Each structure stands twice: as C-alpha cells, then as structure tokens.
Amino acid sequence: MSEVKIIPLAQLPIRSWGKVHSLLAKDDSRRRLMDLGLVPGTRVEAIRRSPLGDPTAYSIRGATIALRKEEAQKVLVIPTER
Amino acid sequence: MIKSSLPSKPKKILVDSDNSKAIEMRDAIVYNIYNTAEEIASKVVRKTESKDFSRKLDDILTSPLLGFPVMLLLLGVVFWITITGANYPSQVLATVLFWLEEQLSALALKAGAPAWLYGIIVEGMYRTLAWVVSVMLPPMAIFFPLFTLLENLGYLPRVAFNLDNLFKRAGTHGKQALTMSMGFGCNAAGVVACRIIDSPREKLIAILTNNFVPCNGRFPTLILLSSLFMGTITAGSYNSYSAAGMVVLMILIGITVTLIVSWLLSKTLLKGIPSSFTLELPPYRPPKTGEIIVRSLLDRTAFVLTRAIIVAAPTGFITWLCANIQIGDLSIIGHVSGFLDPFARAIGLDGVILMAFILGLPANEIVVPILIMSYLSAGAMLELDSLMAVKELFIEQHGWTALTALNTMLFSLLHFPCGTTLWTIAKETQSKKWAVLAFVIPTTIAIIVCFLVAQGARLLGIG
Numbered sequence: 322m323s324e325v326k327i328i329p330l331a332q333l334p335i336r337s338w339g340k341v342h343s344l345l346a347k348d349d350s351r352r353r354l355m356d357l358g359l360v361p362g363t364r365v366e367a368i369r370r371s372p373l374g375d376p377t378a379y380s381i382r383g384a385t386i387a388l389r390k391e392e393a394q395k396v397l398v399i400p401t402e403r
Numbered sequence: 404m405i406k407s408s409l410p411s412k413p414k415k416i417l418v419d420s421d422n423s424k425a426i427e428m429r430d431a432i433v434y435n436i437y438n439t440a441e442e443i444a445s446k447v448v449r450k451t452e453s454k455d456f457s458r459k460l461d462d463i464l465t466s467p468l469l470g471f472p473v474m475l476l477l478l479g480v481v482f483w484i485t486i487t488g489a490n491y492p493s494q495v496l497a498t499v500l501f502w503l504e505e506q507l508s509a510l511a512l513k514a515g516a517p518a519w520l521y522g523i524i525v526e527g528m529y530r531t532l533a534w535v536v537s538v539m540l541p542p543m544a545i546f547f548p549l550f551t552l553l554e555n556l557g558y559l560p561r562v563a564f565n566l567d568n569l570f571k572r573a574g575t576h577g578k579q580a581l582t583m584s585m586g587f588g589c590n591a592a593g594v595v596a597c598r599i600i601d602s603p604r605e606k607l608i609a610i611l612t613n614n615f616v617p618c619n620g621r622f623p624t625l626i627l628l629s630s631l632f633m634g635t636i637t638a639g640s641y642n643s644y645s646a647a648g649m650v651v652l653m654i655l656i657g658i659t660v661t662l663i664v665s666w667l668l669s670k671t672l673l674k675g676i677p678s679s680f681t682l683e684l685p686p687y688r689p690p691k692t693g694e695i696i697v698r699s700l701l702d703r704t705a706f707v708l709t710r711a712i713i714v715a716a717p718t719g720f721i722t723w724l725c726a727n728i729q730i731g732d733l734s735i736i737g738h739v740s741g742f743l744d745p746f747a748r749a750i751g752l753d754g755v756i757l758m759a760f761i762l763g764l765p766a767n768e769i770v771v772p773i774l775i776m777s778y779l780s781a782g783a784m785l786e787l788d789s790l791m792a793v794k795e796l797f798i799e800q801h802g803w804t805a806l807t808a809l810n811t812m813l814f815s816l817l818h819f820p821c822g823t824t825l826w827t828i829a830k831e832t833q834s835k836k837w838a839v840l841a842f843v844i845p846t847t848i849a850i851i852v853c854f855l856v857a858q859g860a861r862l863l864g865i866g
Contacts (some may be wrong), residue, residue: 387564
C-alpha cells in the first residue's frame, strides 16, 4: 500500500474530492466544523472559490458550505477519487 | 495557527474543553450521530432533485469574471424599476392627497376655523403626512417586494460569499454582509440582526457600521435627490438609468465606508482577529410569490410606513410652529437655519437642509418633507402636486446646484442613525457609550466627507 497523503482541506484543488482525516481545530471552532458534518470519513468536494479568492465553497453531506481559508486549514483530508 | 480568537467562555461543568478525554468523547458522539443519520438516510431518502441547476447558476453569479458585474447590474435593475415604477403612482397619490387638502381647507373655511388651528392641522400635520405617503409609499411598495424576491431566491448568501474576503481583511465577521442587507430594510432591524454574530467584538463593529447602508427611510430621499442631481447636470431632462446608477454609486460608497470604518475599529477600539465563520449557500428555490407579497408589503412596507406616519404628524406640527412663530422679524426656522447656515455652506449644504436632518432625527423618512415645508414657509407658496414641482422649488427657488444635491445625498447616507436605531443600539449593547459612538462616528464622517467634497468642488470651480 502506498503512503497516504494528508493535506489541509484548504489545499484541496477545486473540483476534486477528499475524505476527512482529522480536525486540528479546537473548542468552538472544532464544534462548529463537526456540527457541519466534518467528522472523520466524511467525503468533501471543493466546488469553487469566491471571486476574491476566499472563502471556498465545499459540498459537505449534500449541503454547500463556504469556509474561510483559516477554517479550511484546520481540516485535514485525504484526496480521493470522485 | 489554530489559536481560537473567540473570547473565553465559561467552562462547562460536564465537558472541560482542556480535557482530551472529553474531546474524544464529544468527537465520538458527533461521529456516531452522523454515521447513524447517514445510515438511516441511505435507507429512506431517495434523491431525485439534481443540484446541477444551482451549481450552474452559481457558475455565473459567483464567477470570478461575472460575479461582481452581475451583482452591480442586479442592484441597478432593482433601483431602475423602483425609480421608473414609482414616478407615476407618486404623482397620482400626490394629486389625490392634495385634492383632499383642498377639500379640508374648504371645510375649515366653512366652519370658520381660526387660522392658527387650520395652519397646524392642515398645513402642518396633514401636509407632512401627505408628503410622507406620496413620496415614500410607491418606492417602498416596489423596492421591498423586489428585494424580498432576491432574498427568497437565495441570492443574498451569494453576495456574502462574493464579498467575504473584504470583510475578512477588514477584521470583521462574514455574517456582517447579512446584517448589512437587513439594514437595507431598516437599520434598527439590522442592529438587532447583529445578534447572529457570536463574538462581542465583531458584533459591535457590525452594529456601529450598520448605519452606512441606507435604510428604506433614506432610499426615497436618495432616489429623489439622484434624479434631482441628474436633473441639474442634464438641464432638466434626467433619465432614470443614470438616476439608478447614482443610487448604486451611493450604496457602493456606503459599503466602502463600512469596510474602512470596520477596519479602523478592529485596529483601534475593537482590536482582534476575525473569529471562525461558515456560510451555507442553500440551493436556489423558485420564489413563493404569495409569501413575497405578504412579507414585503405587510412586514416591511406597512411597518415602516406606519412608523413614518406616527412620527410625521407630530414633526409636521412642530415644524409648522417653527415656521410660523415669529421672533423679531424672522420665524424660528429662519433663526435656526440662519445660525446653521455658515457651517452648512462649508459642507456643501445650506442651513435649512442641515436643520431638516436634525429635525429628522426621529425618522429619516421625514427629512425631505421637513425640507419642503421649511422652504415653502420661507418662499412663495406654490402648488406642490408633483415631483417636478419639488425640483423647481429646490433648484430654482433655493439655488440648489449639483453639489448641493450630491452632498445632501452623501450626508443622508453617512450621517447619524435615526432615533429608533440609536435607542436599539443602546438596548442591544447594554451601554450608552456605544450608542453615543454610533452617533458620533457617522456624523463626523459625514461632515468630513461633505466638507472635502464641497471644498474640492469649489477649488475646481464646480458648484
């Protein structure tokens, strides 16, 4: 088995998928991200960036959620196929 | 990097967030909830609706190239429809209401009512009311349903998505874009809406700057003055496109000032970095026409109009008294506006305009009616049955230039919030200090901006 690559969600290229590995966030921020359904194993798609480059819209469990870079930096994902 | 910017909250008794076991347990609970939910959903929910439509629409509405132009265009179209659509009903309403005034006058004459009583009731209270209704009602009845339509379609979160980076750089919360759009309806409502922001620092910034988006009490003023402004430039024949563009420009100035003041506040008085923020972009939905009409007409139009009317009658009463009580050889209005005049001229207004803004503190809706009444009391009485008559009154009889119209718009956009909003701020922040600041900051900015524009224009020989 090849080595698993783990990257922050913020670095997931647009129109590609990832699977949540873990959260670096703490306290309220962690709680909020988990409440969105960002628990280990959740599949996430990066949909688009705002015209000004930030935030980025992600498809999470059927909902479209925009996260600022600071937040998306605290979510680690494993890039996957569609 | 992962330092939380949120103020420390009282520690919960059961879950101590420093305790790694507690975190593990919390994570496990949420994890299990989601997995169970997914399991159930996969059994019972069948997906038929495709999300392609929303995505394709977002490809346009939030695209790097078209996102901003489309946003401006939509705003412009909304105002263009409001301006062109409001013209005719405004004139009809004015005709009807002033016909009614004639009947009232005839009635008062027959009954032998004393001149002062007739003056107070008909020339003071009734006429102000008539102006508020005929100037305010048509644009409101058109603007609010249109705005509610955009809201209903799900467009507002896209605006927040497009603009968020600017708010982040200004050190504020992303939800501020949403509280600002509430402010378009009513700043007091916008201030209450700031409750959705958790961090006290960012909430205060949003509250203190909400006033820089023009509320609907100021829209009719801006719309009227932008057509007036265009009228002075193009010698009478303005077109509604440029007037709509002018209103859009005012809104852009308001947003720019919001961002600058927010940035200054988060560097000085309310230091800190933005707290975490997530924004849902719900799928676009077909608008519910019935709901739009009911919500925009009842909740907004009727509410705001009622408030304007309640304030208009007593203010009309006071204004009439001020216009008709003579001290020496001048009315009270003459004295006050004469006193304010040198300062007002320095910022490109005149004494009467500044006085109208001060008397209009209870509600922005009545600034223009007060202005009209004060001008009428000072000059020749004329039949005011159309918006063209207002233009004639302002431009020909009282020497308004393009600069006067522009600076009155800027002052209206940037000046102190109305009494209701100030009171709401005091209540929401639990402190008089913030309410005072919410008065002082915008007023200072309004004076500085108007002063610079007036002096600049005069230096260049315009106005």
